[in-house]
Amino acid sequence: MALLQISEPGQAPDPHKRRIAVGIDLGTTHSLVAAVRNGVAECLPDSEGRVVMPSAVRYLDKDRRQIGFDALAARSVDPANVITSVKRLMGRGIQDIANRDAMAYHLTGDDGMVKVQTVAGEKSPIEVSAEILATLRYRAEDTFDDELYGAVITVPAYFDEGQRQATKDAAQLAGLNVLRLISEPTAAAIAYGLDNASEGVYAVYDLGGGTFDISILRLTQGVFEVIATGGDSALGGDDYDHALAEFVLSQTGHKAQGDADRAALLVAARAAKEALSSAESTAFIAGLAAGELRFEVQREQFDAATASLTARTIVAVRKALRDARLQPDELQGIVLVGGATRMPQVRRAVGGFFGRDPLINLNPDEVVALGAAIQAHQLAGNGGVDDLLLLDVIPLSLGIETMGGLVERIVPRNQTIPTAMAQDFTTYKDGQTALALHVVQGERDLVADCRSLARFELRGIPPMVAGAARIRVTFTVDADGLLSVSAKEQGSGVEANVTVKPSYGLSDDQIATMLQESFSTAQQDMQARALVEARVDADRMLLATQSALDADGLLLSTEERGAIESLMEELRSARSASDAAVVEAATKALADGTEAFAAQRMNAGIARALAGRQIESL
């Protein structure tokens, strides 16, 4: 809609009206929201001055829930209804979840995304995440006493298609306008890079609560270019807790009986883990059903019990460096991100591999949210931090199933996004008129070893002999790393398209229903506000269209101009209606009616800018 606005990129349309945009780090164990205020990125505190919010949601009954510290505090007394580490469930089926038995709440699910059974009914991880996001959104709106324009949400670099889509769905459900999904290591690099005015190649080692990422980035004059990324989206600090709890059980001969025991063990393990970051030994104390469990853990024992986890991260680091075609000593610096990097054994392993001490001068808990806030500020068009450009990559290869259950790779991993790549396929039977396409993601050669993303069919291919049809399958990955696929038979022009979503995401209808069900409290207020907003949008659209006509009206024929002007007239009269939907419809009609004109102007603008670049640099 706002396309026709005449402002240049990087400038706010109205200098007096700053758009409030935030960065949100939606973490496994905790989440944060940050924003740029007075030119500096800072994390926003809650009413009690705490910036970190536990990523925990407790369902009390059908309508009531607690989020954050209150929810986490109830973990031992109400384990089945306190959902923690929900990020590990995002975009996952029940068969994908490791450590299912160690979780204190109950999972269900058949072939779709896993769900959590609570006193408030079955909750999808998307809904649970939306509760966390909405809480952070309210925190930001209270801080600024204003509406949010949009948010940048961070995801692990190693998140696949389904996990990214689920995150975007959750943000939408929380009423957030997602400006961009960016990877956590990249966000951290922004915060570090801008802070230290660095240039060169950096590795960001991000061990969070439930995910591990390694990204290799090149920083040059405000451009953050991701060269390679790798990791494990099911490996994090939580796993160190599990390993420690298991070690203690094996040493003491105790057994966990029931959810409350499991929850108590994890709480005790986390406390012991944190204590061992500074102490050589600590007491592991958990109140179990069978009595109190007390065990003195030495740091060496903890290191040994978790050595295989640490080693798994180093394997991923080595692979990412190989993808980047770099040696450890070619890097400028190593940045540690994520609370789990406070563990001495992790610091030692990373320092040992790269042969130097990692950088830790920013708070590893906050750095991701801060970087996201800087990017959000710029994407909202507020300017300020000029010349910041992210060139990110897709973490996992994308392909199509071919005969014999093999994967034909179409977009290789570590490809800079946005990207579009195509491959030609053909029919294998005479007279075949349909082709089933199965889209998969992963590095393995067999379809069975990769993640299935979507299936769709291209129908209506004219009957031909086997091998005569030319079916071009195009994969388009946008700047958020989200995929859409299209297939076209070149001879007949028959086409089919799919935005990858069905397997684990929510349909737009499902999102709409959920929005109505869970976030429709202040109905009347919302209607009144919707009307005001619709009129503001209408005015903005009219003004923008008029300016565009004044500036580039010559691009249009008389008929085209007439059509646009009559749409403007209709919008002017619809503007006085009392129903927001009527105003919105007329605004949308004008937006749609001017889209071709707008695209023409945009195209001419970019083409001029690129040509200008060349003249300059010749």
Place this chain on the structure above:
Amino acid sequence: MCWRLFNAMNLNDTDFELFAVPATFAQDRAALDARWKELQREAHPDRFAARGAAAQRVAMQWSVRINEAYQRLKNPIKRAAYLCELNGAPINAENNTAMPSDFLMQQIEWREELDEARDADALDKLRGEVEAGRARALTSLDRLIDEKGDYPAAARQVRALMFIERFAEDIETKSDQWGQ
């Protein structure tokens, strides 16, 4: 309105035109990297994030096109293949396997060496040979394209290089299987 004097860019321009570099095999990698970032600075969808979905779509087309050109220009094999194609000698690797005649023997020897390799040293030695073969083939491409303009011969050399790339991956796969 001085910009009207310059020709605006077109999505259908060749990669070389888009990057404003000569259409030769020899390229300055640092210059390509710098130009890529310059162009993305103008066209990346993030530059238009505050301007709505339609603007994003247009920007994305350009951004995708710039990335496509960059991928092709920075990779010597893809760049050579592209030059061959632009000059009427398409590679058609699926149904044309013509390679330089002396390369065929080489292929067979390497395959045997890989099959017979039993330790890391043998793989290292083979890696070295393949790397040297790759360097030789690239030098010859430079001569065939930029000096002689012999595109059919260059296309055969490109096919040989594509084989070398795949073979190098096979070596790494075997190395990975040994858990190195």
